[in-house]
Amino acid sequence: xxxxxxxxxxxxxxxxxxxxxxxxxxxxxxxxxxxxxxxxxxxxxxxxxxxxxxxxxxxxxxxxxxxxxxxxxxxxxxxxxxxxxxxxxxxxxxxxxxxxxxxxxxxxxxxxxxxxxxxxxxxxxxxxxxxxxxxxxxxxxxxxxxxxxxxxxxxxxxxxxxxxxxxxxxxxxxxxxxxxxxxxxxxxxx
Amino acid sequence: xxxxxxxxxxxxxxxxxxxxxxxxxxxxxxxxxxxxxxxxxxxxxxxxxxxxxxxxxxxxxxxxxxxxxxxxxxxxxxxxxxxxxxxxxxxxxxxxxxxxxxxxxxxxxxxxxxxxxxxxxxxxxxxxxxxxxxxxxxxxxxxxxxxxxxxxxxxxxxxxxxxxxxxxxxxxxxxxxxxxxxxxxxxxxxxxxxxxxxxxxxxxxxxxxxxxxxxxxxxxxxxxxxxxxxxxxxxxxxxxxxxxxxxxxxxxxxxxxxxxxxxxxxxxxxxxxxxxxxxxxxxxxxxxxxxxxxxxxxxxxxxxxxxxxxxxxxxxxxxxxxxxxxxxxxxxxxxxxxxxxxxxxxxxxxxxxxxxxxxxxxxxxxxxxxxxxxxxxxxxxxxxxxxxxxxxxxxxxxxxxxxxxxxxxxxxxxxxxxxxxxxxxxxxxxxxxxxxxxxxxxxxxxxxxxxxxxxxxxxxxxxxxxxxxxxxxxxxxxxxxxxxxxxxxxxxxxxxxxxxxxxxxxxxxxxxxxxxxxxxxxxxxxxxxxxxxxxxxxxxxxxxxxxxxxxxxxxxxxxxxxxxxxxxxxxxxxxxxxxxxxxxxx
Numbered sequence: 001x002x003x004x005x006x007x008x009x010x011x012x013x014x015x016x017x018x019x020x021x022x023x024x025x026x027x028x029x030x031x032x033x034x035x036x037x038x039x040x041x042x043x044x045x046x047x048x049x050x051x052x053x054x055x056x057x058x059x060x061x062x063x064x065x066x067x068x069x070x071x072x073x074x075x076x077x078x079x080x081x082x083x084x085x086x087x088x089x090x091x092x093x094x095x096x097x098x099x100x101x102x103x104x105x106x107x108x109x110x111x112x113x114x115x116x117x118x119x120x121x122x123x124x125x126x127x128x129x130x131x132x133x134x135x136x137x138x139x140x141x142x143x144x145x146x147x148x149x150x151x152x153x154x155x156x157x158x159x160x161x162x163x164x165x166x167x168x169x170x171x172x173x174x175x176x177x178x179x180x181x182x183x184x185x186x187x188x189x190x
Numbered sequence: 191x192x193x194x195x196x197x198x199x200x201x202x203x204x205x206x207x208x209x210x211x212x213x214x215x216x217x218x219x220x221x222x223x224x225x226x227x228x229x230x231x232x233x234x235x236x237x238x239x240x241x242x243x244x245x246x247x248x249x250x251x252x253x254x255x256x257x258x259x260x261x262x263x264x265x266x267x268x269x270x271x272x273x274x275x276x277x278x279x280x281x282x283x284x285x286x287x288x289x290x291x292x293x294x295x296x297x298x299x300x301x302x303x304x305x306x307x308x309x310x311x312x313x314x315x316x317x318x319x320x321x322x323x324x325x326x327x328x329x330x331x332x333x334x335x336x337x338x339x340x341x342x343x344x345x346x347x348x349x350x351x352x353x354x355x356x357x358x359x360x361x362x363x364x365x366x367x368x369x370x371x372x373x374x375x376x377x378x379x380x381x382x383x384x385x386x387x388x389x390x391x392x393x394x395x396x397x398x399x400x401x402x403x404x405x406x407x408x409x410x411x412x413x414x415x416x417x418x419x420x421x422x423x424x425x426x427x428x429x430x431x432x433x434x435x436x437x438x439x440x441x442x443x444x445x446x447x448x449x450x451x452x453x454x455x456x457x458x459x460x461x462x463x464x465x466x467x468x469x470x471x472x473x474x475x476x477x478x479x480x481x482x483x484x485x486x487x488x489x490x491x492x493x494x495x496x497x498x499x500x501x502x503x504x505x506x507x508x509x510x511x512x513x514x515x516x517x518x519x520x521x522x523x524x525x526x527x528x529x530x531x532x533x534x535x536x537x538x539x540x541x542x543x544x545x546x547x548x549x550x551x552x553x554x555x556x557x558x559x560x561x562x563x564x565x566x567x568x569x570x571x572x573x574x575x576x577x578x579x580x581x582x583x584x585x586x587x588x589x590x591x592x593x594x595x596x597x598x599x600x601x602x603x604x605x606x607x608x609x610x611x612x613x614x615x616x617x618x619x620x621x622x623x624x625x626x627x628x629x630x631x632x633x634x635x636x637x638x639x640x641x642x643x644x645x646x647x648x649x650x651x652x653x654x655x656x657x658x659x660x661x662x663x664x665x666x667x668x669x670x671x672x673x674x675x676x677x678x679x680x681x682x683x684x685x686x687x688x689x690x691x692x693x694x695x696x697x698x699x700x701x702x703x704x705x706x707x708x709x710x711x712x713x714x715x716x717x718x719x720x721x722x723x724x725x726x727x728x729x730x731x732x733x734x735x736x737x738x739x740x741x742x743x744x745x746x747x748x749x750x751x752x753x754x755x756x757x758x759x760x761x762x763x764x765x766x767x768x769x770x771x772x773x774x775x776x
Contacts, residue, residue, distance in 0.1 A: 012531060024195050024357055034195060035323070036357040039299060040220055040640065045562060046737045047531030061438035062323070062356035062431075065505040067517040078529070081522035089520070101740040102529035106732055107567055108741075110527035123520060133756070142756050 003056030004032075005064045006153070009083045010075025011100050012049045015146035018172070019073065020051040022150055025167045026159060027055035037062035046103075048079060073153050075145060076100050077116045080127075084120060093117075093125055094153045096132040096145065128152055135186040141176070144183035151187025161188055192362045198353040201324035201360050202263075202291055203228035205331025210368030211235055211261050212286075213253035215246040217610065218639035219265030220300040221354040222293035226263050227642070230651045234365060239642055239651050242577070242610040243268035247275045247290060254288040254344075255380065257371035259335055263291040266307045267576065271611070273310060276344070278382050280314045281390035283342035285371050287335035293349040296431075296475040297502035300351075300638070302557065302576065304500070306476035311346050311453035315394050317401050318346040318453040319414065320430040324358040330450060333414065341397055341404075348452060350475070352431040352502065398454055405456040414450035417463060421445050424512060425467030427460065427480055427491070432473045432503055439505035440512060444471075455483045464489045471496075471512060475503050533562050535738040536707030536714060536759030538633055541678035542602075543570040544734050544763055545685045551692075552599035554587060556580035556607050559637040563602075567735045571602070578603070578611030584626050585619045593625060597692045601628045606636035606644040609659065613668075619697050620669040627691045627698045630661065631678075634705040641708070665699040672698040679704060681766045707759050716775050717758035718765065724772035725750040731764045731773065739764060 006023060010016045017038055024036040032055040039049050052064045069087050074080035074095040087093065095117055104110035113119070121127045130152060136144035147168065154164045165184060172180050196204065202225045206214065214237040216226040230237035240246035243264040253260035264272060269292045276290070292310070295301040311318035319334055321327040327349070334345040378386050409415040420442040428436050429449040437446065447463040449455065460483070464470050472481040472493040481493035496511040497503070509515045533540050539560040546553075547570060555561055555571035556579065564571035575583060580601040588596040603612045608630050619626050636642040643649040648658030665673045672694055676684040684702065691698035705712050717738075727750045731739055738757035741749050753764075755776065765773045 011529065013534070021357075028195055028359070033359065034357070036195070037352060038197070038355045038357070040224070040355055045531040045534055045559065046529075048529040059358075059438075061434045061505055062352050062358070063435070063504055065517075067519045068505075078526065081524070082526050082529075084522050085519040087520055089518075100737075102527050103532050103565070103567075103735060103737070104527045104530075106735075106737075106740050108729070108732075109566075111525070112527065113522075113524045116522075119523060123523075125520065 004054070004157070005069045006053040007064055007069040007072045007083055007086050008051045008053065009072060009079040010049055011079065012045050012047045014075045015143060016049055016051055016075060019146040019150050020053050022167050022171055023053040025171060026154070026163060027053070029163065029167065032056060033059045035059045035062040048082060050083060071153060071157070073149050075132075075149060078102070078112065080120060081113065081116050084125075087125065091125070092156055093120060093127045094149060094156060095127060095129045096149060097129050098131070098133050128156060130187070130190050132187070135190070136183050139183035139186055140179040141183075144179055147180045147183040148187035151184040152190060155188050193359055194362060195357045196324045196360050197224055197355060197357050198321065198324050198327045198349060199224035199355070200228045201327035202331045202347065202349070204360065204362055205328040206261055207232045207235065207365050208328070208363060209332045209335045210259055210366050211335070212258040212368075213250065213260040214238070214262065215240045215249035216263040217241070217243045217246050217268055218636055218642045219268045219293070220639055221295060221351045222263045222265045222268070222291060222349065223639045223642065224354070225291055226651070237651050239644060241645055243272040244275060247272035247279070250288055250290065251275055251279050254284045254286045255373065256286070257373050258286040259368050260286060260288050261290070263293070265301065266292055266294045266305050267301065267303065268292070269307055269310050271577070276310065276316070277314045279344050280316045281382055281387055281394055282380055284338050284344060285373065286368070287338035288344045289331065289334045289338060289347055290344060291347040291349060293351070293354050294476070295351050297351065302574065304476060306479065307346070307348055308452055308479050309477070311348070312479070315398050316343055316346055316453070317341070317451060318348050319450055320348040320452045321353055321450070322430055322433045322448065323353065323356070324360045326450065327353065328360045330414065333412065341401055343397060348430065350431050402454040402457060405451045405454060406458045409451055409456070410459065415456060415459065416448045416450070418446040418448065419466065422466060423468050425463060425470040426473055427463070427470070427484070428473040429480070432475055435503050435505050436473050436508050439508040443513065449480070452480070455480060457487055460484060460489055461487055473497060473503065473508060530565060531562060532565070532735060532737050533559065534707055535736055535757045536761045538678045538702070538704035538707065539563055539631055540568070540734055540736065541681060541704070541761065541763045542629070542631060542684060542702045543568045544766070545678065545681045546570065546600070546688055549685070549689070550598065552587065552595070554580045554584035554599065554601040556601070556603040556612070558604035558607050560602055560604060560631050567733050577607055578615055581612045581615030581628050582618055584628070585615065585622070585624050588624060588626050596625045596627070599626065600688065600692070601626065603628065603630055604637065605630060605632040605634065605646045609645045613664070616665070616670070616699070617668055625694065625696055627688070627700065629688070629700045629702055632661065632701050632703045635709060637706050641706070661701055670697050670699050672696060673701070674698065675701045675703055677704055678702045679761055679763060681763065707761070715760035715762075717755045717760050718753050718762070718773050719755070719776045720751045720753055721772045721774055722750055724770045726770065727751065730767045730769070734764050734767060736764060
């Protein structure tokens with residue numbers, strides 16, 4: 001790997017920041033220069049959120065541009081579609097199958113598109129999807145959705161299990177380590 | 191020496207620690223907040239949240255008088271509030287070094303305007319440094335204190351969202367303790383009356399010249415300004431985030447003049463650099479300040495004619511403008527509904543807005559989470575200008591339209607915003623015989639910026655107990671006789687109380703009090719669920735705009751309300767909307 005651009009997208013409050021922090025740490029521990037760009041503030045509140053993780057020999061810009069992402073890790077199906085223009089040709093989407101209706105859909109002013117992930121696949125994009133919420137609940141906490149998705153992405157990227165678990169143990173609060181380890185195993189083995 | 195992946199803001203905090211800073215006072219504001227949060231973790235530094243940016247700036251000025259290295263941080267619009275002390279502190283200079291960080295928000299991720307704070311540096315005639323990544327942020331912060339003490343000036347550190355909120359590698363060294371400098375009374379230097387200020391102004395003009403020379407010379411030796419020569423065809427002058435975008439987009443197809451000091455700008459260095467390339471671009475987000483400076487120097491550059499004055503830049507915008515390269519991208523075949531931010535499930539503001547929704551009120555709004563109530567379906571805001579304006583602008587509105595207007599209008603303002611600059615507006619109402627009704631949405635925390643303590647919640651920045659301002663007593667002391675406290679989850683009680691206060695022929699303060707649902711100390715009742723036998727799918731519950739409530743198709747094809755148990759916090763506001771009693775505890 002010479003360089004890696006990963007977009008982590010989802011809905012504010014889903015734990016995308018922890019996922020990007022962990023990704024950043026894993027790449028640093030592998031000896032890369034890393035930049036991670038986060039969204040704080042207003043967008044925390046149920047809005048569409050994005051964080052960028054970039055790794056390479058030397059990274060200048062903190063943001064990933066249109067058509068530059070090797071991978072999009074999406075915490076919600078519709079967000080995979082929203083951020084699709086950022087994916088490189090030949091890139092991969094890791095997506096939660098969860099559907100979270102945005103307010104215009106709740107209000108009946110817009111439609112949530114049918115079969116979002118299938119339609120993305122039809123464009124020739126590799127999509128790896130999973131019901132991350134069920135797996136997280138199985139591990140013991142609905143909050144571990146981020147770790148489940150991180151695990152699927154890590155496997156896809158060929159990052160070793162031990163490397164990831166080490167980063168997780170060093171980053172998450174002590175009392176959640178067990179749940180997160182379990183969530184990681186479940187994600188890694190889908 | 192330790193290598194770490196730090197946010198730009200955390201790197202500034204590390205720089206403050208290493209520079210031996212002793213006193214920090216700030217007001218939270220995205221994207222600047224994490225600087226002070228991170229700095230408050232160091233025991234060697236005294237840190238505090240001030241009620242507003244003007245107070246924060248003045249505390250830092252006072253600490254500098256007292257001989258300490260001092261600091262304050264704020265967002266771009268916060269510097270407007272602190273502009274008064276800034277402009278005169280420039281004349282006075284410093285004793286202990288003083289730095290103020292100001293974080294701009296190009297693209298307005300979380301702001302009400304897109305102003306360029308470099309104008310303040312120019313107008314106040316103080317030096318301004320601008321880092322391009324976290325390593326710069328650490329180094330520039332530390333060096334800003336050398337500049338401050340050497341040139342006898344406060345220094346501004348300009349950040350932007352992408353620098354503040356991006357993580358990159360920094361190398362940490364240790365703290366270098368700085369002894370308090372001696373304090374000596376010096377009226378000529380520190381008391382700004384006309385006679386002293388005239389002399390001080392002359393000193394400031396000379397200082398500006400001296401720092402320009404520094405920017406042309408030593409700043410290059412230190413690496414704060416830097417030339418990177420690759421091409422004699424294309425040259426780029428950039429600073430901060432735009433240097434990072436340009437360097438990525440153009441690689442070695444261009445030469446760069448990276449500026450770390452953006453006020454005063456170097457002169458000779460720009461002229462020299464312009465001679466080394468055939469085409470010279472200035473890339474700067476927001477206003478064309480460097481470009482105007484180049485024109486003044488007689489250097490011909492391309493800037494605003496190809497780069498927009500709006501929003502954030504990125505690699506492709508620069509590559510397209512300079513190299514004419516455009517990228518092909520994938521796109522989803524179909525409409526993608528927008529996902530705007532919303533009030534969280536369980537948010538007390540929702541209860542208040544829902545209670546008042548049918549009263550057909552003019553709502554004078556303010557800055558905070560509750561500004562989100564302006565959007566459908568709550569649609570409970572008419573205006574929002576700046577911190578504190580809800581109260582004073584309501585007084586203006588009602589003064590223009592007469593006493594009947596005051597009976598159909600309210601101001602909504604959060605607890606922290608009220609302490610920031612709502613109090614003075616309330617004094618104005620009382621003093622000038624207004625009868626307006628002001629509602630303080632007291633959720634015991636500064637919410638939008640990510641949960642900072644404030645003078646009303648009885649906790650310091652470190653979470654230690656302190657004296658809490660008594661809002662009821664404060665209102666009474668100002669001269670408000672009618673002070674009411676309501677629970678925003680008590681929809682009927684809230685509605686009735688506000689209706690009564692609107693009718694009163696004197697000013698009222700209603701305190702809508704319930705802590706933010708996201709506070710760890712708040713215990714929630716069990717989530718609610720929909721009784722599908724009773725629900726007829728009338729959608730009335732959707733009018734509260736709760737992200738936990740949506741519609742779901744049943745197996746029999748009928749659409750009914752659905753409450754997501756993972757999101758619902760059991761606040762019960764939606765229960766009030768259902769005339770069939772279909773929403774119940776699980």
